[in-house]
Amino acid sequence: MSEQLVRDLKINGLGQAAGGTYGKVSIDGIGTLNGDTVCDLLTVNGSLKTKHSIQGGEIRINGNSSVGGKVGSGRLRVDGMLKVDGDVRSERMDINGMLRIGGGAAGDTLEIDGSLKSSGNVEFETVQVYGGFQVGGMLNAGTLELKMAAACQAREIGGERIRVAAKKGSRKLLGLFTSSLAIRLTADVIEGDDIVLEDTKADVVRGNRVRIGPGCEIGVVEYRHAYEADPKASVGKAVQL
Structure with a gap:
């Protein structure tokens, strides 16, 4: 001090x-x-x-x-x-249990092995998720990597590099989420430079390079340079910008 x-x-x-x-x-x-x-x-x-x-x-x-x-x-x-x-402001945040935030959260590095629930925006340079989250606002990260063991929800997601998939053989989460929720990411809009998604439901996915993998339900994909979709994915339409 x-x-x-x-x-x-x-x-x-x-x-x-x-x-x-x-x-x-x-x-x-x-x-x-x-x-x-x-x-x-x-x-x-x-x-x-x-x-x-x-x-x-x-x-x-x-x-x-x-x-x-x-x-x-x-x-x-x-x-x-x-x-x-x-609000919560922390250069590094490690959540192995449960964190509930009435405002928003910001910092440099966020790692979630448990559960995060935030009413506001969540903004970090690096976000790694091995548990689950519910974000009432926007989740914004330079690098976002999800290997979900529970349902993840956000109104909007933005990032430079986005990787999303459900973790096979989920870790224990102390009953933080109800079993009725599917282990997948749900968002209205996902926007980034380089996007690879699995187990994701979104209305709009927008990026420079977009790959839609199995377990995805996407309304519209808007891409600039490259796009591919797995046969097991559901995509309403894809539009090159």
Whole structure:
């Protein structure tokens, strides 16, 4: 925390503390933070509740936590369940459990082995998905690679390089999605430079180079340079721009 000395905060069992600036914040039990909190490291092994915002160099959630404000971090790792009412900004985000966001999410690298649900846009340079997601807005990434183990949904998807397929022999997801949902990607519009899709349902797919693989249901494909479709794919029509 810059050059000044700051105190650490530890909550063991049941406790609460004021917000403020800390070095390390450790919660082993049930803790409440009654104000905006800034820290180098936040570790939760239990439950954290706050109606305020959290800014941390690194945040590790191993239990069940809820944040009423925003979350910002250099690295965010969720191995349990985290609910954030506001936006989440993190250079690197690893989701092995469940993350629910009332706003949007942005950063550099996002890896999903569990479940992400965001009401707003999700924007990262690199996105790798081995679990599932529901994005109410646009999912935008420089590189997007999906090997889905659960249903994935977004209103719009944009990226330079997009690769989508269902993972065969799905990983366990702690029951994060209902079994009635097919393991496939669903979107209104998918747009990118280099697109390869499997197990995808979309109204419009638009790109420079587009390959539609098995398990796809596509309304319209709009391509500039190259297009091919697997015989097991369903494509309404393909138009060269």
